[in-house]
Amino acid sequence: MRILLTNDDGIYAPGIRAMRKELQKIGDVTVVSPAGEQSAVGHSITLLTPLITQQVVDEEQKPIGWAVEGRPADCVKLALLELLKEPPDLIISGLNAGSNAGINVLYSGTVAAAVEGAFFQITSIAVSLVTNKPEAPNFPKAAGYALGVIEQLIRHPLSRGSLFNVNIPNVDRIPIQGVRVVRQNIAPYKEQYDRRVDPRGRTYFWTGPDFGCPDPHPDTDETALRDGYITVTPLHFNLTDAVMLEKMKDWEWTL
Numbered sequence: 001m002r003i004l005l006t007n008d009d010g011i012y013a014p015g016i017r018a019m020r021k022e023l024q025k026i027g028d029v030t031v032v033s034p035a036g037e038q039s040a041v042g043h044s045i046t047l048l049t050p051l052i053t054q055q056v057v058d059e060e061q062k063p064i065g066w067a068v069e070g071r072p073a074d075c076v077k078l079a080l081l082e083l084l085k086e087p088p089d090l091i092i093s094g095l096n097a098g099s100n101a102g103i104n105v106l107y108s109g110t111v112a113a114a115v116e117g118a119f120f121q122i123t124s125i126a127v128s129l130v131t132n133k134p135e136a137p138n139f140p141k142a143a144g145y146a147l148g149v150i151e152q153l154i155r156h157p158l159s160r161g162s163l164f165n166v167n168i169p170n171v172d173r174i175p176i177q178g179v180r181v182v183r184q185n186i187a188p189y190k191e192q193y194d195r196r197v198d199p200r201g202r203t204y205f206w207t208g209p210d211f212g213c214p215d216p217h218p219d220t221d222e223t224a225l226r227d228g229y230i231t232v233t234p235l236h237f238n239l240t241d242a243v244m245l246e247k248m249k250d251w252e253w254t255l
Contacts, residue, residue, distance in 0.1 A: 001027030004079055004088040004117070007096060008038045008072045008109030011056055011065070015095035015129065018139035020064070022147040023092060030088070031056070031065030032079035034109075038071055039098075043112035046070045051078055072113035080120050090154060091117035094127030095143050099167045101128075101221035101231065102185040102213050111165055115237050118163040125150055125163075130170045130225060133209075141171045149179060149230060165233045169225050177228040184233050185220035189213045 003023050007016045011033035023029045035054070052069040066083055068075045072093065080087060093113040100108040110126050117124030127150075129142045145168055153164060165184070169176060192208035216222035221231040 001090060002084075002086060002088040003027040003029045004076070004084065004091045004122075005029050005031045005065075006033045006072060006075045006079070006091070006093050006113045008034065008041065008093075008113065009097055010034050010037045011067045013037070013097065015097050015137070015139045015143075018143035019092065019095040019127065019146065021140070022143040023150075025147065026151065027090070029064075030079070030084060032068060032075045032083055033065070034072060034075060035067040035069050038109045040107045041071050041109045041112070042107050043073050043115060044071050045073050045077070053078070053083070072109040073116040076113050076116040076120075080117075080122075087120075088122060090150075091122050091124040092127060092150065093117075093124065094129075094166075095139055095146055095168075096126070096128035097131050097137055097139075099128050099130045099225060100126060100165065101167045101225055102187070102216065103189055105165060105184060105235070111235075114163060114165070115235070118161045118237060121161040123154065123158050123160075123162045125153065125166060127166045127168070129168045132170055132173060135170075135172070137170070138172045142168045145171065145176065145230060149232060152179075153232070163235045163237070165221075165231075165235050167221055167225055167231045169228050169230065174228045176230060178230070179232060180224045180229040181232045181234075182219060182221050182224050184235070185213060185216045185222040187213055187215055187217045187220075187222075 053066045093110045096110040105111050114124040114126035127146045131137045193205040224231045
């Protein structure tokens, strides 16, 4: 099996190293990932600057893939259109430092890379780990859980371009209870800005660190994660509101 591995934390992040080690148990892994951290860039792509690439080697000086001066979605596009000799059978994005549950899905570069893979009709899976700063995340242990979920997903017959979002609880803080297939939470999140004044008297704002959902909907990725379950959510990138579309077909339009 040929596997393309990417992320949004950067090619030198410990999460992608742990995920690569596990994925090598089931296939031939090529890494194409941002050269540096690209967290929360969503599905942005690079248009006005060149995408500089550099081959990266492991501790034994063997090539593992490419670092790209670009966004996660850029990495997948470039890998599929230019860098890989053959298309992969599977695309994995992760292992991300921090969960990508709820509306974080819309901001996440990790999920965006998986969505980009699904655009190309390749089964793609985003994988993220709940973290609690300043503790160092246990990526190797979480990557083992991630591999188990990935193996179970691809064991089933999947349509081309299938897309999944997997989140893993903090494996050092909470016993893993099992795996649950759940919908994405869309309850509002709590956000805040720290208002400050710089030495020249100008007001500026710093995004607060506490971005969480105080009252998530039941039976969603957020609630299942809090209960200690690994969550699996099938996604799609068709944003059409089907219900409203049907209603609007009966509307009269004039010029």
